[in-house]
Amino acid sequence: MRHIVLDELPGRPCPAAAALELVGERWSLLVVRELSFGKTRFGDIVRGTGAPRDRVSARLRSLEEAGVVERTAYQDSPVRWDYRLTDAGRDLVPVLDALVTWGRRHAVAEAQ
Numbered sequence: 001m002r003h004i005v006l007d008e009l010p011g012r013p014c015p016a017a018a019a020l021e022l023v024g025e026r027w028s029l030l031v032v033r034e035l036s037f038g039k040t041r042f043g044d045i046v047r048g049t050g051a052p053r054d055r056v057s058a059r060l061r062s063l064e065e066a067g068v069v070e071r072t073a074y075q076d077s078p079v080r081w082d083y084r085l086t087d088a089g090r091d092l093v094p095v096l097d098a099l100v101t102w103g104r105r106h107a108v109a110e111a112q
Contacts, residue, residue, distance in 0.1 A: 001067030001088070022066040027051045027059045029096060032068065032085065036093045040082040068092065 004018035011017070023029060027049060034048040046056050060083060063069040068089040071081040085092075 002065050023063070023068060023092065025059065027055050028063055029092075029099070031056060031059045031063060032089060032092050033096055035069065035083060035085045035089065036096065040084060042081065042083070045083065063089070 002022065004021050006013035006015075006018060009017050009021065023032065030049040030051065031045055034045045037048070039045050039048055042053075042056065042060075045060070046053050049056060051059075060069060060071070064071060066088075067086055069083050070086050071083050073079055074082045
């Protein structure tokens with residue numbers, strides 16, 4: 001699991017800045033959202049996020065390095081992976097729930 005050294009962050013170092021360094025990119029949080037919905041296969045994650053395949057692949061790699069996602073092979077030839085949230089990843093779900101609530105109140109326009 002990758003950790004951030006607070007003193008190495010620019011500006012005012014704090015745990016929020018460290019967390020954003022690990023998972024604060026849009027596609028990362030949408031990948032976590034899809035995994036929290038039970039989507040474990042790469043193609044399903046791509047469809048759910050709407051992100052380009054290479055972007056999802058990069059985000060899954062960085063989330064794995066951060067200890068948020070783990071992968072297990074479900075096929076050998078060619079190797080294909082299932083992705084799941086770790087305990088750290090599951091701890092992000094309430095954060096996503098809070099973002100959804102905030103988004104409903106402040107970011108989403110009313111339907112015309």
